[in-house]
Amino acid sequence: MSFGGPQWPQQPQDPYERDPYQRNQDPYQRDQPPATPDWSALAEASAARTRRKRLLLIGGAALATALVGTVIAAAIVSADKKDDDGANLADTTSAAPELPTDTAKPQPSFSSVAPPPPPDPMDFISSARKDTAPLGAESLFPGRKLTMGDRVHKKGATASTTNCAAAAEDGLGAVLERNGCRRVIRATYEKDGVAVTVGVALFDTKEAALRAKEQTVGGVTPLAGSGVDGFCRAQTVCLRRANTLGRYAYFTQAGFTSGKKVTKSDRAVFQVSDDLGAFTFNQIYARGRAQASAAATAPAADQ
Template sequence: MSFGGPQWPQEPHQQQHQPFQQPYQQQPPYEQSYDTGTPDWSALAEASEARARRRRWLLIGGGALATAAIGTIIAVAIVSANKGGDDNKASATGSTTPELPTDTTKPQPSFSSVAPPPPPNPMDFISTVQKDKAPLTPESLFPGKQLTVGERVYKKGATSSTTNCATAAMAGLGPVLQKHGCTRVIRATYERDGVAITVGVALFDAQAAALKAKEQVQGGITPLAGSGVGGFCQVKTVCLRRANSLGRYAYFTQAGYTSGKKVTEADAVVYKTSDDVGTFAFNQIYARGRAQASAAAASPAPAG
């Protein structure tokens, strides 16, 4: 049984100009009286006055027409000037044709056609012993004095590390580890509410060997008592065993009651404990790969 884990323009208003109308005034009739030889000076004076008034009205009307014509000419000139300015502005700012450099002797910018390398894959660093160089101890793999998962707090018990992989295994697991080249087993025990679990992480030189050890698993990891946790999963006691692998690591768990009670499929608390600790081991192993990948990205190897 395996663990999963660590994805709007309106046109301007046009003013209507009425044509200039000259004031009209009815002229008095020209009257001349004939006498036997003496002019009618009174009539002549009235006629002269009428002619003078008519000339004044003509002058006034002509002046008004001239004024209106001048105003029209000025308005047309202003509109033309504005239109010309807009056209010039559009001409100055609306050009989309770029200017090309004429001096080709100056250095021109260049761009690399080579794409940057992808970031390192964490799995590359935990899949072979050649790249997995970060220090590894029980404390770095299982740090702290307890494990907290949600609201569940597990007290950490004893830890151990051995290069004699068979001594950390029982009921047939030892020979499987040796067969595939196990180089080290690191164990840690956790306990909560009378349920204890030991997780053992076995190291191999390559990913393929760890995968085979998981597939051919027999027995389980040896429970590790001590540091406040009593013995559990002794001989003839039924416990929950599981196995999985990640990169060049295979990891195994064995969980049961510290009272010696047999584990059944109805014991959800034991299964939950196994899930929590197994997922924690998975995350810790993957974190090693991520940390080494980040370090490699920050300090790339020099070009040869």
């Protein structure tokens, strides 16, 4: 056991607390004198700021001067342009227009009458009075073959007669004579065993030709020869058709050279008939077009 006075509580010591008695200080440490400002550096910074301000002032003044000069130049150019425009206007308005001094010279004139329309080809092929161009089997059916698309039809015999009844059969001759037929021109073509004869009958007017078509019975007589055998004889069936254009009535009769009867399924026969009908139509119209063209150029040729 121990004896003694009461133990007082002790404050803990801060190991970093400064010794009040300065016992831990370096005996050789001396107080340092306070630092002095760098007057030279401060002077250089102040001079740099002064130079920068001076440069900014000089640049702003130069820019303002340039802008003022530009505005003044634009104003001068605008004023000059207005003066020029005024001078030009004065020149154009002050000068009096020159009047022709020689009024004796003839002046160009223009007719107020419209030129006549070109002749209509149908006018020439609708009346014998105007349809006066030469006409024959060779001019209506020229060449030795007929080409329609990729189909080539060999040309056979041709014939022309003023005895219209002799060129028709089974009642058609009487129809032609009754309506004033003047002439019948025939031609035959053949392709792959199918032959067709086309007969063109001429009348004085298109009305007479139309009546003959409407009264049609029978058909044109088939024309054999020149390499095409006889076809569409008695006791067989052939394809007969009739049509008109102007004062021309034309008839076709098509069939097999073998004598076979034509039926509705025989497309080859119908095709040959179509080709010859279209060709005849075009030839008749071309005749009218040629005469119309000649009539249109006739006045110019007479001048």
